[in-house]
Amino acid sequence: MADLTGQIVFRSSKEVTVLHGSDRITCGLPGKFRKETGNVAVVGDRVEFEILSPGSGRLKQVLPRESWLSRRRDVGRGKELILAANVDQVVAVFSARKPKLKFGALDRLLVAAGSQGLSACVVINKSDLGLDKEDEALLSLYPTFDCPLFKTSCETGDGIDRLAEQLKGRSSVVTGPSGTGKSSLISRIFGLDLRIGDVSSYNEKGKHTTSAASWHPVSEDTAVVDTPGFRDYGIWGLGPRQIAEQMPDIHRHSHGCRFTDCLHREEPACAVREAIEKGELHPRRHRSYLGILESVIEREDRR
Numbered sequence: 623m624a625d626l627t628g629q630i631v632f633r634s635s636k637e638v639t640v641l642h643g644s645d646r647i648t649c650g651l652p653g654k655f656r657k658e659t660g661n662v663a664v665v666g667d668r669v670e671f672e673i674l675s676p677g678s679g680r681l682k683q684v685l686p687r688e689s690w691l692s693r694r695r696d697v698g699r700g701k702e703l704i705l706a707a708n709v710d711q712v713v714a715v716f717s718a719r720k721p722k723l724k725f726g727a728l729d730r731l732l733v734a735a736g737s738q739g740l741s742a743c744v745v746i747n748k749s750d751l752g753l754d755k756e757d758e759a760l761l762s763l764y765p766t767f768d769c770p771l772f773k774t775s776c777e778t779g780d781g782i783d784r785l786a787e788q789l790k791g792r793s794s795v796v797t798g799p800s801g802t803g804k805s806s807l808i809s810r811i812f813g814l815d816l817r818i819g820d821v822s823s824y825n826e827k828g829k830h831t832t833s834a835a836s837w838h839p840v841s842e843d844t845a846v847v848d849t850p851g852f853r854d855y856g857i858w859g860l861g862p863r864q865i866a867e868q869m870p871d872i873h874r875h876s877h878g879c880r881f882t883d884c885l886h887r888e889e890p891a892c893a894v895r896e897a898i899e900k901g902e903l904h905p906r907r908h909r910s911y912l913g914i915l916e917s918v919i920e921r922e923d924r925r
């Protein structure tokens with residue numbers, strides 16, 4: 623029988639679920655499709671497979687990806703962990719509180735998305751819990767460098783329609799720290815019944831309720847991927863000089879630096895640091911930049 627094509631909508635350690643039309647076929651996941659190098663199969667991948675018996679099949683081949691979002695997994699020298707393939711938008715979900723909004727993690731995620739050629743938007747969920755004035759001011763900068771911002775609440779419904787509009791007609795990977803309400807938002811917008819968990823009252827962190835990525839086709843032209851929350855978003859495949867290019871508010875000043883290889887740390891006549899002094903660049907964004915830079919340099923040293 624001829625091979626069929628479909629798309630991976632779920633992957634566990636041993637098998638994948640392939641969507642073919644409206645049929646879901648379970649295929650085993652032999653070693654060559656599991657390794658992080660080579661022909662690894664991830665959620666969102668288009669694949670060729672054959673049917674063995676009703677509802678079950680065998681993977682033959684992973685077809686080339688149009689795009690993907692990955693992060694670094696810290697094992698050995700580090701590995702690339704692909705969160706989802708064939709998406710065209712990264713939706714970075716953070717919460718106003720519980721857990722606390724972390725700009726370092728937000729900026730890392732945006733840099734990763736940009737470096738992989740994906741557009742991104744920021745969602746600040748749990749707006750019902752109230753946003754600090756300082757956070758609010760800093761967040762208002764993001765749309766100025768073409769990163770749309772959505773403030774939402776699954777409790778009050780605030781901002782949900784606007785976000786739903788942003789998801790329409792695209793394939794989006796929804797990512798962010800645990801407990802920020804990724805599964806809650808997707809469930810609410812698309813009427814799905816995803817598992818939703820608590821936030822620890824002890825440290826106000828999420829409890830890693832979603833344990834694997836899942837692809838949800840919601841209409842002909844719209845799909846959304848729910849992913850497990852992360853603790854740390856490690857950047858994969860980016861060199862020290864490429865980071866600023868992914869931070870438009872920093873990059874636009876870098877042309878004025880005395881040294882063309884300026885990394886905007888302690889170098890003399892650095893236009894980026896001057897921009898902070900002149901109030902033209904937010905120091906928090908520079909701090910995020912330095913954090914990413916240090917982590918990338920540290921890893922280069924380890925090689």
Ligand SMILES: Nc1nc2c(ncn2[C@@H]2O[C@H](COP(=O)(O)OP(=O)(O)OP(=O)(O)O)[C@@H](O)[C@H]2O)c(=O)[nH]1
Pocket residue numbers: 747748749750751774775776777778799800801802803804805806807817818819820821828829830831832833849850851852
């Ligand atoms: N106050 C408030 N709580 C919310 C909101 N959205 C979600 N929550 C709660 O936040 C908790 C975590 O929600 P989830 O949807 O499971 O969060 P998640 O981001 O999917 O978490 P992981 O799967 O662990 O990554 C649950 O107790 C939700 O009820 C909101 O807008 N406001």
Ligand SMILES: [Mg+2]
Pocket residue numbers: 804805806817818831832848849850851
């Ligand atoms: Mg979840």
Ligand SMILES: [Zn+2]
Pocket residue numbers: 876879884885886887889891892893894895
């Ligand atoms: Zn500089």
